[in-house]
Amino acid sequence: MINLVIVMFLGGLWHGAAWTFVVWGLLHGSYLVIERLLERYVGPRSWNQHSAVQLLLGLTTYGAVLIAWVFFRASDFTIAIRMLQGMFGGHAQGDAILTTLQILEIAVVTIGLFIAHWSLRNISLELAVARMPRWVVTGIWVFMACAIILTQGNSNAFIYFQF
Amino acid sequence: MHSSTSSFERVIPARPWRGITVVVVMLVLIASLAWEAYCRWLGYAPCLNDTADLWAQVRKRVQPGSIVIVGDSRPWFDCDLDEFERGLGSRPLQLAQAGSCAFPVFDDLVKDETFHGTIICSVVPIMFFAPGGPLLEPSQKAVKRYHSQTLAQAASHLLGIPLEEHVAFLKQGELDSAELLRRLRIPDRPGALVPPIFPPYFGTVDRERRARMIEQAAHPGELANRIAHIWLPLFTPPPPPTYVPRDKFMEQMKAGIEQRFHDVAADVQKFRARGGKIVFVRFPVNGELKKLEDKETPRAGMWTRLLKETSVPGIYFEDYPELASFTCPEWSHLSAEDSVEFSRRLIPYLRTALGISR
Numbered sequence: 001m002i003n004l005v006i007v008m009f010l011g012g013l014w015h016g017a018a019w020t021f022v023v024w025g026l027l028h029g030s031y032l033v034i035e036r037l038l039e040r041y042v043g044p045r046s047w048n049q050h051s052a053v054q055l056l057l058g059l060t061t062y063g064a065v066l067i068a069w070v071f072f073r074a075s076d077f078t079i080a081i082r083m084l085q086g087m088f089g090g091h092a093q094g095d096a097i098l099t100t101l102q103i104l105e106i107a108v109v110t111i112g113l114f115i116a117h118w119s120l121r122n123i124s125l126e127l128a129v130a131r132m133p134r135w136v137v138t139g140i141w142v143f144m145a146c147a148i149i150l151t152q153g154n155s156n157a158f159i160y161f162q163f
Numbered sequence: 164m165h166s167s168t169s170s171f172e173r174v175i176p177a178r179p180w181r182g183i184t185v186v187v188v189m190l191v192l193i194a195s196l197a198w199e200a201y202c203r204w205l206g207y208a209p210c211l212n213d214t215a216d217l218w219a220q221v222r223k224r225v226q227p228g229s230i231v232i233v234g235d236s237r238p239w240f241d242c243d244l245d246e247f248e249r250g251l252g253s254r255p256l257q258l259a260q261a262g263s264c265a266f267p268v269f270d271d272l273v274k275d276e277t278f279h280g281t282i283i284c285s286v287v288p289i290m291f292f293a294p295g296g297p298l299l300e301p302s303q304k305a306v307k308r309y310h311s312q313t314l315a316q317a318a319s320h321l322l323g324i325p326l327e328e329h330v331a332f333l334k335q336g337e338l339d340s341a342e343l344l345r346r347l348r349i350p351d352r353p354g355a356l357v358p359p360i361f362p363p364y365f366g367t368v369d370r371e372r373r374a375r376m377i378e379q380a381a382h383p384g385e386l387a388n389r390i391a392h393i394w395l396p397l398f399t400p401p402p403p404p405t406y407v408p409r410d411k412f413m414e415q416m417k418a419g420i421e422q423r424f425h426d427v428a429a430d431v432q433k434f435r436a437r438g439g440k441i442v443f444v445r446f447p448v449n450g451e452l453k454k455l456e457d458k459e460t461p462r463a464g465m466w467t468r469l470l471k472e473t474s475v476p477g478i479y480f481e482d483y484p485e486l487a488s489f490t491c492p493e494w495s496h497l498s499a500e501d502s503v504e505f506s507r508r509l510i511p512y513l514r515t516a517l518g519i520s521r
Contacts, residue, residue, distance in 0.1 A: 095405055096355040101344060130176035138183050138190075145191045152339040 001036055005029035020071045020080060027068040031061075058118070199332050206379050207331040207338065210367035213261065213374075214335070215301075215308035216320035221256050221372050222309040227277050229256055233268045234285025236261035237446035239374045240366060240496035242283075243506040250510030251281075251519060257372040259285060262361070262397075263301035264293045266423060271306045273430040279438040281517055286443050286469065286477075288460035289398055294419020324370070337364050359397055362390040365493070381498035390493035394452045400459060424472055431473040442516040443469065443477040447486070447505070452494040476516035483512065 005026065012025020047053065067084065074080035085091060120128060129137060211217060225231060230247070232238045232255050239259040248254040258268055265284055272278055290298050308316070327333045336342055351357050365380035380386045403412035431441060445466060448456060462479075470477045480486040485508045489501050497505055513519070 096352050099355055099357055100349045100351050101347065104349065105344070126174055126176045130178065134179065134183065137178060138186050141183065141187045142190045142194070145187065146194055147340065149191070149195060150340040150343070152333060152335050 001033050004032050004036070008032065015072070018075075020074055020077065023080075024068050024071040027064075027071065031064055031068070054121075055118075058114075062114070195332075199330060202332040202334075202338060206377065207334060207364060208367055208377065209327065209329050209331045209333075211324065211327045211369065212333065212335045213368045213372065214320065215305045216312065216316055217368070217370075217372060218258065218260065218305040219309040219312050219317075220320065220370075221258060222305075224256055225258075225272070225275075225278060226280070228280045229253070229278070230281040230283065231256045231258050231272065232283045232285070233272070234259040234265040234283075234444075234446075235263060235287045235290050236374070237287065237448070237496060238283070238285040238444065239372070240376055241446050241502045241505055242373075243503045244371060244373050246503055246506035246510065250507070251513065251517075255283065259372075260302045260305055261374075262290075262298070264290045264298045265302065266291065266427065267299055267302040267306050270426070270430055271309075273434045273439075276437070279434075281440045282434070282442075283513065284441060284443050285446055286466065287445075287448075287456070288465035289400070289456060292420045292423050292460070292465060294416060294423060334364060336361075360393055361397070362393045362493075365390055366496075375499035375502070376492070376496060377499075381492050381500070383492060387492040391450060391452070391495075394493070394495055395455060398452060398455055398459070424468065427469070428472050431475055440517050441473075441475045442513060443473075443475050444509075444513075445477070445479040445481075447480045447489045447491055447497060448495055449491045450494040478509070478512045478516060486512075 006029075008025045008029030009022065010025070011028070012021040012023070015021045015024070042048065048057070066087075070080050070083050070087070074083060086094065132140075230251055230253050232242055232247075236259065239257065239261055242255070242257070242259075244254055244257065259265070260268065265286070269282065269284060272282060293299060323333075332338050363386070364377070365386065366374045366376050368374050380390060403409050407415075434441065443466075466477065466479060469475075478486075480489075486505065489497055489505055491497055
């Protein structure tokens with residue numbers, strides 16, 4: 001488990017020489033340690049295999065990862081803390097900085113990601129693709145290719161192109 | 164394979180992949196061609212996107228004695244490089260940045276100790292003296308890209324050039340999915356900080372970053388009129404943010420403007436000390452936009468003071484009938500045709516201001 005934390009710490013540092021990246025890495029390391037400890041000392045029980053508990057665990061993981069991302073994106077801890085305060089209702093009277101379109105985009109992507117993860121919990125992507133009708137596979141592929149063309153991303157879009 | 168890694172190998176599902184691939188390629192090709200035809204029918208032409216990488220590419224060509232044009236979108240549209248080359252004896256490099264304050268670029272050139280050439284600097288006071296915020300960002304981003312461009316970014320840019328020169332729908336910020344979604348005009352919450360609306364496509368850009376107004380915008384009509392009225396909110400100073408008291412905000416703005424006067428004067432002195440030449444130019448602006456600029460940034464308070472405190476020669480289009488006779492179809496830029504004639508007429512004044520003899 002110490003190795004796990006060290007690897008995630010170095011993974012954070014690899015993304016940039018800033019303490020925010022270190023915190024991001026350490027948070028991920030600590031999440032993985034908690035997961036291993038839960039697996040070891042609690043393990044699969046009938047109560048935690050219930051769909052509602054699984055959903056709750058999934059949402060908890062999602063929330064924890066979102067908190068870690070704040071440190072990845074924020075340029076310093078002042079901004080990170082301000083963002084975290086906002087995420088937990090600290091800026092109730094703050095400016096409405098997101099447009100309705102941005103809120104909808106985030107909601108659609110989040111719900112889509114959640115459905116994708118949920119539906120692939122007990123099945124591999126390969127098996128899911130093997131079971132899909134041919135026209136669905138073709139349609140998804142065409143949609144993704146057209147979306148890439150329309151997005152017109154440039155080299156700025158991909159963080160690893162900055163190395 | 165029975166090695167310890169075999170469990171990580173992903174098995175490709177048994178599907179008729181060859182047939183699916185052919186159908187996908189055909190459908191994507193048909194969709195792309197249809198989208199391209201539709202965009203051209205709307206009036207879009209293939210041209211380069213004015214990215215930070217394109218700017219960096221031109222910036223890399225600056226030689227110690229180069230003539231460079233810096234500023235906002237006005238010299239970008241209004242300066243014809245062929246005419247400038249004929250009149251000034253050397254082809255200028257176009258480093259003006261649309262919708263941005265020239266100072267970060269100006270300052271970067273001055274800090275480049277190897278450069279002792281000529282700077283033709285456009286001054287739109289509301290942009291040039293912007294103390295911070297969005298008006299500085301495009302220039303800052305371009306300068307940063309020039310200094311820190313990675314091989315991957317440079318390669319991506321070079322690979323994109325031939326594509327952008329032949330495909331009309333490759334217009335970042337205009338025909339990408341983010342902008343297309345924005346055009347859905349979904350109502351926002353009351354008080355939402357909605358980003359400003361920028362003008363639609365109305366100019367092309369080539370490899371030298373020479374911008375030319377498209378024909379549809381060059382004549383009075385719906386497009387020119389729509390663009391003209393987009394300038395007014397863009398050139399109106401935004402209200403202070405809610406978390407800063409108005410008085411304090413105004414004090415900060417004033418201090419920022421004073422600092423800019425000081426920084427420009429210091430840069431000018433430094434640049435001239437090593438033999439560099441500078442001229443400030445106020446390019447044509449008309450209509451309601453001219454009235455707004457005169458109201459927000461009076462000539463005496465900005466332009467006159469700038470020339471006085473820097474002792475740099477200035478050319479204000481209004482002072483010369485042959486420069487003042489041009490009409491900007493959308494109040495802010497000259498048509499491609501007029502930009503050639505304007506450049507021709509501007510040359511003698513530039514030569515005088517820069518002390519260039521025949």
